[in-house]
Amino acid sequence: QVHLVESGGGVVHPRTSLRLSCAAAGFTFSTSAMHWVRQVPGKGPEWVALISDDGSNTYYADSVRGRFTISRDDSKNTLYLQMISLRIEDTAVYFCTRVMTDPITDYYLAMDAWGQGTTVIVSS
């Protein structure tokens, strides 16, 4: 059974840093691309970043590019999101998600597994 568990959230001041982790189990993590997605309670999800299965490609939302870094450690089955220069508007629940990939084209189709999320609150 696929299991994703996020950790590392907390209450921080603006302009500080935080690193989120996502521990993966129940599937072959090293062959899965992964996303970070965030959601403000009562609002729709907002995509944050993606890392390819081999870590060679990363993509970011404009709102976090240059401040957030997605990475992975396949030896630990763990996904990371390093966040620096945090802003009030980064306050949200952060989810890690697994990418469902088309087996023929390798196209990224959807997010077929989600963790329960970790809450980040940026407040002065």
Add this chain to the structure above:
Amino acid sequence: DIQMTQSPSSVSASVGDRVTITCRASQTIRSWLAWYQQKPGKPPKLLIYAASSLQNGVPSRFSGSGSGTDFTLTISSLGPDDFATYYCQQASNFPVTFGQGTRVEIK
């Protein structure tokens, strides 16, 4: 960025009703669309991918259709467990974008 617009923003329905939610993309996304269901305090759950493919374990009363810019999620007979918020998401281009959500409420 591709904008995803859902309608309606909310719908009131009864158990057994047929419910249809639409999602429009600001430019063509071919069939690269997914639908999710979210209940309060829970993460979204994948229902449909590639516009019309049912995710494993999802009841067959859920179906998706469309291509290009216009898409539909249909619940053929609303079950008591289906009261939730539904989101569409385009997987065609980065940045990945979601619709604003449609809340299905008890009438």
